[in-house]
Amino acid sequence: MTYSLFFFIRDVTDGNLVGWIDRSLARASVGTAQNRAYRMRHALIEPLRNIYGVSDKVLNMTLADVLLAALASKPLWRETGSGMIAIDTLVHNFLHRTGITRRLGGEHTYGGSCYSVGGCADIVRRIARRIDARQFNPNYPQHFPRFVQHAIWRYSAQSELNVCNGNNIDDGLRCQNGNCALFRRCDRSPLRD
Template sequence: MLLETVCGLAGSDDLIGRNASHLRQAILDRDTPYLFEHLVRSFSLQGVSDRAAWTYMENRDQPGWQDLHRATARPPACPKLRSYWTYHGCGYRKGNRTCAEPETLSKCSVPRHALRNGRLNQTTYSLFLFIRDVMGGDLVAWIDRSLNEASSGTVKHRTYRMQRALTEPLRNVYGVSDKLLNMTLADILLAAPVSKPLWLETGFSMIAIDTLVHNFLKRTGLTRRLGPEHTYGSACYSENGCADIIGRIARQIDARQFNPDYPRHFPRFVQHAIWRFCAQSELNVCNGNNIDDEFRCRNAYCALFRHCERVSLRGYLEAE
């Protein structure tokens, strides 16, 4: 099986709890400030390479929970900062120093943080206000409550309901995509202690679709065979989209063969293996740097070559 080969080549054998001791302790301690700061860092991994994003963050102080708590403790200069619900439409732009309330900009705390762009400043405040006002300031309790409610009822679609119980509300945080939500929540959920089985069960199935994974499924022919053709974006998470395709294939792959501590059905592991197989910083096999998207892949040394349909992303299928 094509994806089983990918898992053997690129699957991580320490995906559960990888570098997660601090996260696990934060979950046990219900340490919302630490978890908030972890989310902010993860949400910054957009728009540029991960390396560029991490380098920027390492060279500048990043806003913490207490920074935003102090900034919003008193009645704010900007009326949009009064609550999560009033914050909609902030519109801050770092380069132009503009926003939706320009008369209060000089006194506003949003621009004071040296983030990479204004969208990230907006995301940081939107997330803080969401946790404070919607979650009641307790991220762990909110996840516990959401998963408990979603897990009740029929067994059918139970895991899907639990995923949606977390991603649907958080999708309202400004600037957060499905990919970022699934990637970041999976890291947190898989770091949970065994005393939180619903966290682990949900984390096992959190699939993050980026352009590498989307294009891999198209190049190999899996999209054409198992789901409708679609462009990268929200359709990747719709019925028979990329996430659904990986979830269905993952049922046929026993992840325990790669690590006996893994669950048998581990869609997150399969998706992560695809990403590692493609990513330039990992195995660097199946990506636009190595394949001309106008033509079928010509890498005869690829382990998948004989089983891959080698669909051209933009051109036409060449004759054999």
């Protein structure tokens, strides 16, 4: 993976990863507003997929952190980073258990399908459109899919809120946690039959 990253930086970015990101985002941002966010994410993710051993999850997670930390003078970086979503089993399983994937017609198994049209990442983006993230922090963008994905992850992760995960819910049964804030609105679907 290290060699592959080295060759990518040397051969694709001509030794200037920051400049390559700037150029890629600038080119992708031109055109209609429709699909602009997709074009910018795709302009970075697609070429980086050629780095050996790097998954969509790792690319989205890493790039989101890097791009969101950019200076205010790089608004395209921040805009793109705010839409990068890392889908792990916790987020995927949350969307399944709650019935969100079924209700939105996006049922699929965990893996590459999470990033395909109608998969988990698209579902999180749809949810994020309904949430004004500025209510949590006035410095956040209004539409902030990465924030929504991270909130779902925190709700589930054992090291965070530790609510919706396999440690607390038998994967073959419906959730019985009546103390969960989502209990009455959740489908409580088992992960396996």
